[in-house]
Ligand code: BES
Ligand code: MN
């Protein structure tokens with residue numbers, strides 16, 4: 052799908068040849084002029100055919116004065132990014148037909164917020180995305196070319212570029228998360244990372260079982276034991292910033308399938324545990340976006356990838372393992388495997404002398420109960436980093452919500468046989484999981500995003516959302532623009548004890 056940005060005058064709007072023109076009409080629009088678009092909107096409003104309310108649509112065929120086959124008017128409320136996204140999503144449902152291959156997205160009537168341009172592009176891509184890798188019979192996306200029309204192209208060029216890169220990243224993440232586990236093994240994820248490593252600014256290293264053993268990642272190794280698929284520890288370096296500048300480190304949970312292990316999960320909906328590498332997919336997707344946008348910042352992606360399977364060799368409830376940090380862990384529930392692979396990855400991340408470390412994980416069912424599918428769970432012992440990530444989520448319309456990390460929540464992790472257990476009780480499960488991770492992030496400017504509720508959708512719309520690529524990309528861009536943004540190395544004084 053090809054996006055192009057164009058400055059469109061009123062006469063150019065009518066002259067645009069397209070299978071459909073999607074015109075966003077904000078509430079504040081006053082159709083004063085006598086150009087065909089104003090006349091069309093005015094008549095539609097007068098006849099009551101274009102009702103007020105974000106996402107209300109009217110399809111017009113052979114609209115007088117227009118070259119385009121269809122003109123779709125859609126109400127865009129205040130023209131805010133959120134209402135624009137809602138409006139475009141509604142309108143796209145009407146033009147998602149094989150005969151619409153070339154689309155004009157007319158944003159001229161909007162207030163001119165660059166973020167609305169990004170929101171419109173995102174909604175356009177989201178509505179037309181089709182997964183085909185293991186479903187060749189699925190009709191590939193019909194939409195080929197989208198002309199984004201605005202008043203002044205120069206004012207929104209940067210947002211347009213970010214929008215395009217974000218779509219690349221989101222679709223990359225969707226592709227990998229949607230693939231079933233037999234088409235997205237740890238080795239295949241590593242190959243995808245290596246392919247990204249062909250970019251001149253990206254270098255990919257892949258470690259196998261022997262090297263991971265040499266690093267003494269006892270917790271990660273314990274999870275991988277039950278599978279015949281060999282684990283992979285993937286490290287990607289994006290060098291966009293000054294040599295030696297502290298990198299943003301993104302750590303993605305890469306469980307390519309989570310059966311629960313010996314603490315096996317029930318059969319119903321277990322297929323959805325192919326999405327348990329959604330964190331890893333979001334890191335890969337963010338790198339795909341970085342390759343395109345090439346911001347001036349250093350970023351390292353770290354992905355521990357393996358399957359969690361039951362087997363004669365599998366780790367057993369009660370087994371005690373030694374993590375890379377030296378801390379011992381009693382594995383009371385083998386289904387709490389995400390934190391086991393992440394804890395060693397966090398210890399590894401500390402070696403990179405990071406600007407900040409953000410882990411992204413489909414970590415707990417409890418987070419789905421707490422926040423549903425709207426906001427990801429955000430945990431951080433650092434206020435500055437939490438604020439930076441929260442704001443990035445708001446900007447990118449990929450929101451998260453901060454959760455507490457009081458030390459009392461760690462009580463349940465105590466063990467008689469190891470430095471800690473890997474589970475506490477059922478209460479506050481998303482928080483106790485975060486408290487576990489925090490024990491491996493001491494002295495690190497660390498944050499954790501629990502994306503269990505936001506990374507994919509269930510039911511008839513089953514599939515990856517590509518989240519939180521928009522949030523991560525925005526955060527990285529914010530750091531590039533001002534390294535103080537959630538720059539814990541600079542702002543040590545803001546450190547809080549939680
Ligand atoms: N991958 C799951 C978390 C999950 C569950 C995500 C459901 C999305 C939907 C994770 O590995 C897991 O199994 N967590 C357990 C932890 C428990 C054993 C403490 C959970 O949430 O039930
Ligand atoms: Mn699990």
Ligand code: ZN
Pocket residue numbers: 306309327386388389413414
């Ligand atoms: Zn899991």
